[in-house]
Amino acid sequence: MPYMSRRLLVSLCPFVNLDLFKQGYYHVRCRMEDSDARSRVVSSEVVDTLGAQLSDYTYPGATLVDGSFLTQTMQIEYTKQSFMLGESFIFVSELPFFNDYTEAYIPSRVTLRLDLMYSGSDDMPVSPSGFQCVSSRTLLANVDWHKGLHEHFPVLFDYFHMASLGVTLHASLYELCLEPFAFPLAAPTAPQKSWHASQNLPPSLPSLVTLLFGHPAAAPSSSTRQSPYLVPTEKLQRGQDALQLLSDILHYACDNLYMNQAVMTGGDHAHCTTTHTECGGSSCEVTAVTSLEEAEAICAARIKALNIVLKGAWDQFCKSVLSNPDIFLYLAKKSHATKLSYMATTLITPGGAPSCEQAASPKDSADLSDPSHQERVASRVRKTLKIPFTAYCLENLEPENECSVLFLEPCPWPVAHNVLPYEAVSDNLAAPKDACTTQPYLTDVLPYRQHAQRRPETHLVICVHGLQGNQYDLRLYQVYLQLALPQVKLEFMLAQSNQADTFSDFNLLTDRLLHEVLDYIREMPSVPAKISFIGQSLGNIIIRNLITRPEFTHLQCKLHVFLSICGPHLGTRFQHSLISTGMWLMRKWYNSVSLLQLSLKDAQNPRDSFLYQLSETSTFEHFRHVILLTSHQDKYVPYQSAKVGPVARDGSLQNDLGFEMAQSILEPMQQVQVNLVRVSVDFTMTTSANSVLGRAAHIAMLDSELFIEKFVLLHLAQYFL
Numbered sequence: 001m002p003y004m005s006r007r008l009l010v011s012l013c014p015f016v017n018l019d020l021f022k023q024g025y026y027h028v029r030c031r032m033e034d035s036d037a038r039s040r041v042v043s044s045e046v047v048d049t050l051g052a053q054l055s056d057y058t059y060p061g062a063t064l065v066d067g068s069f070l071t072q073t074m075q076i077e078y079t080k081q082s083f084m085l086g087e088s089f090i091f092v093s094e095l096p097f098f099n100d101y102t103e104a105y106i107p108s109r110v111t112l113r114l115d116l117m118y119s120g121s122d123d124m125p126v127s128p129s130g131f132q133c134v135s136s137r138t139l140l141a142n143v144d145w146h147k148g149l150h151e152h153f154p155v156l157f158d159y160f161h162m163a164s165l166g167v168t169l170h171a172s173l174y175e176l177c178l179e180p181f182a183f184p185l186a187a188p189t190a191p192q193k194s195w196h197a198s199q200n201l202p203p204s205l206p207s208l209v210t211l212l213f214g215h216p217a218a219a220p221s222s223s224t225r226q227s228p229y230l231v232p233t234e235k236l237q238r239g240q241d242a243l244q245l246l247s248d249i250l251h252y253a254c255d256n257l258y259m260n261q262a263v264m265t266g267g268d269h270a271h272c273t274t275t276h277t278e279c280g281g282s283s284c285e286v287t288a289v290t291s292l293e294e295a296e297a298i299c300a301a302r303i304k305a306l307n308i309v310l311k312g313a314w315d316q317f318c319k320s321v322l323s324n325p326d327i328f329l330y331l332a333k334k335s336h337a338t339k340l341s342y343m344a345t346t347l348i349t350p351g352g353a354p355s356c357e358q359a360a361s362p363k364d365s366a367d368l369s370d371p372s373h374q375e376r377v378a379s380r381v382r383k384t385l386k387i388p389f390t391a392y393c394l395e396n397l398e399p400e401n402e403c404s405v406l407f408l409e410p411c412p413w414p415v416a417h418n419v420l421p422y423e424a425v426s427d428n429l430a431a432p433k434d435a436c437t438t439q440p441y442l443t444d445v446l447p448y449r450q451h452a453q454r455r456p457e458t459h460l461v462i463c464v465h466g467l468q469g470n471q472y473d474l475r476l477y478q479v480y481l482q483l484a485l486p487q488v489k490l491e492f493m494l495a496q497s498n499q500a501d502t503f504s505d506f507n508l509l510t511d512r513l514l515h516e517v518l519d520y521i522r523e524m525p526s527v528p529a530k531i532s533f534i535g536q537s538l539g540n541i542i543i544r545n546l547i548t549r550p551e552f553t554h555l556q557c558k559l560h561v562f563l564s565i566c567g568p569h570l571g572t573r574f575q576h577s578l579i580s581t582g583m584w585l586m587r588k589w590y591n592s593v594s595l596l597q598l599s600l601k602d603a604q605n606p607r608d609s610f611l612y613q614l615s616e617t618s619t620f621e622h623f624r625h626v627i628l629l630t631s632h633q634d635k636y637v638p639y640q641s642a643k644v645g646p647v648a649r650d651g652s653l654q655n656d657l658g659f660e661m662a663q664s665i666l667e668p669m670q671q672v673q674v675n676l677v678r679v680s681v682d683f684t685m686t687t688s689a690n691s692v693l694g695r696a697a698h699i700a701m702l703d704s705e706l707f708i709e710k711f712v713l714l715h716l717a718q719y720f721l
Contacts, residue, residue, distance in 0.1 A: 152331035371632030444486035457529035466537030540567030
């Protein structure tokens with residue numbers, strides 16, 4: 001029975017320790033599965049950078065174990081440590097023809113399982129069995145084997161094992177094999193629609209003759225017949241058509257290999273096609289014969305000739321792509337651009353047309369700052385999304401129906417042009433001034449690439465956690481900013497001076513942070529050129545109070561970006577009654593002064609309270625960019641408080657206080673033309689106690705890797721240039 005032999009070339013490089021919690025020994029295990037249960041992965045090969053098969057590969061180098069590929073073992077000792085893994089590997093997959101020749105066109109979904117293997121022993125384990133799997137990722141690839149697949153994308157492991165691995169895939173049909181396919185097969189689940197089934201014959205896998213000419217019901221077997229079997233004309237025509245189709249598939253696969261090689265290397269692809277004569281002549285010869293044996297011989301010779309050409313093209317392709325670093329960069333840029341384009345369909349600009357034009361009506365666009373309109377538009381946006389990748393990591397990409405949708409409100413007043421990191425491209429959308437604001441992940445560690453000059457000045461980014469938080473709460477913002485901006489010298493300080501106590505008076509919390517910041521800066525080799533802050537919840541109030549301290553005055557001129565994540569800048573008086581009750585209980589239980597201050601109840605007259613007085617003090621206006629990140633689904637911090645408005649003065653004490661505080665904060669910012677941007681997020685939340693209480697969205701701002709990556713790439717990164 002004929003079968004299709006396919007090849008999948010996989011390169012896992014580079015491996016970068018972004019922020020692994022544990023030192024020790026690591027390697028990555030990879031195994032392949034095909035969605036079609038009738039296919040099989042028959043073998044694997046380890047190849048070097050020239051595409052040559054390695055005959056000697058053993059642990060702790062790259063090796064094969066029980067059909068899985070293991071990368072070389074790496075000893076992780078420090079953050080940002082990178083490894084250029086030199087070996088690649090080839091999976092060989094085979095699938096027989098079950099019904100007829102048109103099955104050669106059927107695509108398949110290939111699954112690659114990547115397991116991060118770890119050993120914490122002092123010495124390297126003597127065998128791979130000494131490692132345990134600590135994190136896994138699933139790669140999906142939709143492969144049309146005759147068209148080929150050529151993709152690169154970075155894979156990031158989970159929050160507790162923050163490492164990244166570059167994955168490059170090349171797939172192609174390799175040959176149409178005519179030898180017997182000796183392999184116990186499960187019966188196909190789909191109904192059989194073939195010529196031999198219509199003759200009520202026993203089901204069997206087709207031979208080359210049956211595949212091409214259909215099942216000749218009246219023909220004697222080749223072992224018993226004494227004279228050549230005369231093939232009916234209609235069978236010869238069917239054979240001619242089948243041979244032509246199979247020949248075209250082999251031609252197409254070969255031409256695509258040449259074409260893609262030329263495109264990726266920047267070569268001339270005008271003549272990257274196989275010639276008709278070098279591949280076995282014309283299929284019209286089939287109709288000129290009358291015997292089955294002669295027709296079969298002509299078809300077999302034709303297919304074998306095409307196989308030789310295709311196999312040669314694949315071998316040449318492997319040598320070319322593995323030895324040419326420009327192909328890695330070409331595919332990385334292509335994948336990065338596609339990813340940004342997919343993400344951008346979920347970024348909408350209130351006050352103008354959404355970036356996803358079909359998602360909202362003009363009326364919606366005018367009201368998108370309203371939570372109810374955001375929910376409706378976000379739902380429509382998700383229905384229009386379609387994943388554009390043929391290969392991707394399942395855990396590293398938001399599904400269409402679960403995407404977070406971002407609503408961007410540009411600065412409400414004119415801003416000095418030299419303050420903006422972007423240039424207007426329309427009335428409602430903006431593009432970064434630097435087209436290379438964010439670069440494809442991991443390309444900065446490639447030793448053979450001419451890297452852009454890294455800026456010599458240090459940009460210090462201070463991250464301050466919220467209530468009952470810890471220094472690692474904002475770690476993902478650090479990881480994705482560093483991934484997106486390798487050309488910028490970002491140094492992160494993850495504040496920890498208040499992680500043991502966030503219930504004390506804000507002035508005490510500020511004193512602790514002030515000493516920590518000043519001590520950190522004194523220990524730096526030189527004073528940072530820029531200082532930015534990222535705060536979450538209560539941490540934002542500590543940051544604002546810090547800026548007012550006389551000891552910090554000499555650093556105010558260096559302030560650059562203030563990212564406020566769910567900051568209660570107008571207090572918590574707007575909270576839902578249920579949340580307010582919970583906060584009251586927590587305040588009483590912990591005897592919390594900070595929660596009392598957030599409620600503006602630390603003074604008999606609310607206008608004498610700590611937070612009201614802070615609103616009248618110079619804070620936000622010292623920054624060039626202030627980004628207020630909020631979500632209407634976050635009930636812990638009131639929406640108006642995190643956005644700093646809008647609050648209407650209506651005669652009630654609560655709204656009047658909110659209005660006055662917002663005006664006190666915003667007016668100085670407008671006077672000095674601070675670039676104020678409000679970003680609101682609509683998450684897809686499953687119904688749970690956390691989502692009902694509003695905690696899920698509050699926490700998602702910290703631990704949703706896919707949302708944070710999107711927010712950093714689409715919007716935040718440009719401000720840190």
